[in-house]
Amino acid sequence: MAAGLTERNKLRTRREMAEAAGRLFLERGYDATTVQDIADAAAVSPRTFFRYFPCKEDVVTAIASASMDDAIDHLGEYDENKTLRSVLTTMLRAVLAPVGDNSTRARGFQFMLRETPALRGRWLEERRKSRDRLADALAPWFGDDVDPMASRLLAGTVLLVLDEVMSRWADDPSLADPLGLLDEALRVLGEPLIPAGGQ
Numbered sequence: 169m170a171a172g173l174t175e176r177n178k179l180r181t182r183r184e185m186a187e188a189a190g191r192l193f194l195e196r197g198y199d200a201t202t203v204q205d206i207a208d209a210a211a212v213s214p215r216t217f218f219r220y221f222p223c224k225e226d227v228v229t230a231i232a233s234a235s236m237d238d239a240i241d242h243l244g245e246y247d248e249n250k251t252l253r254s255v256l257t258t259m260l261r262a263v264l265a266p267v268g269d270n271s272t273r274a275r276g277f278q279f280m281l282r283e284t285p286a287l288r289g290r291w292l293e294e295r296r297k298s299r300d301r302l303a304d305a306l307a308p309w310f311g312d313d314v315d316p317m318a319s320r321l322l323a324g325t326v327l328l329v330l331d332e333v334m335s336r337w338a339d340d341p342s343l344a345d346p347l348g349l350l351d352e353a354l355r356v357l358g359e360p361l362i363p364a365g366g367q
Contacts, residue, residue: 178220181210181212181216181220182220182230183234184210185206185207185210185212185217185220185221185227186227186230186231186234187231188206188209188210189201189206189209189210189224189227189228189231190231190273190277191209192205192206192209193228193276193277193280194273194276194277194280198224198228198280198284198287199284201224203217203218203224206224206227225286225287225290226290228277228280228281228287228290228291229287229290229291229294231277232277232281232291233294233298235262235263235266236263236298236327236330237298237301239259239260239262239263240259240298240301240302240305242259242262243255243259243302243305243306244305246258246259248308248309252306252309252322255309256326257354259326260326260329260330260350260354261347261350263330264330264333264334264345264346264347264350265345265347267334267337267345267346268344268345268346268347271344271345274334274338275337275338275341278334278335278338279338295327295331298323298327299320299323299324299327300320300323302323302326302327303319303320303322303323304319306319306322306323307319325357329350329353329354329357332353333346333349333350333353334346336349337349
């Protein structure tokens with residue numbers, strides 16, 4: 169129980185630092201915000217910051233990928249009798265639904281990722297890790313006789329859908345949230361979203 173409490177406290181501290189960093193990045197800009205600024209805003213020391221994040225770029229990817237990580241973690245709770253398409257649609261909607269709650273911040277993050285070369289490279293690296301985690305989480309929906317590459321290709325497609333929807337939504341301020349664009353993207357993909365072997 170103590171170990172579980174310690175882990176929850178670490179996760180809370182990590183998220184508090186990420187949230188503080190996010191506010192500062194949008195207020196001052198990424199380059200103008202220092203690690204000391206983030207540490208001060210989160211009421212921790214720079215040494216504590218570096219225990220959680222090796223560099224400033226890492227805190228940005230933690231902010232932007234947190235909801236995706238939560239969705240992947242919860243995939244194991246989904247009924248394996250449901251179709252793969254249904255499960256993926258539910259997961260993507262869960263990731264995108266909160267975006268409309270703070271659209272200004274979400275759009276700001278999209279633009280910051282685009283405009284900061286160091287962040288774009290770090291983001292691609294993080295996406296590869298997410299793809300591998302998602303592929304593993306999707307394994308129950310594939311039979312043992314299906315090429316393991318299928319789940320990795322599907323995971324990559326899902327993340328591409330997510331990134332494309334967010335990018336298009338960020339460019340259109342008339343849209344309150346990205347869910348309509350998600351529905352459109354899934355219609356465009358059609359059945360290829362479910363590779364051979366998917367239930």
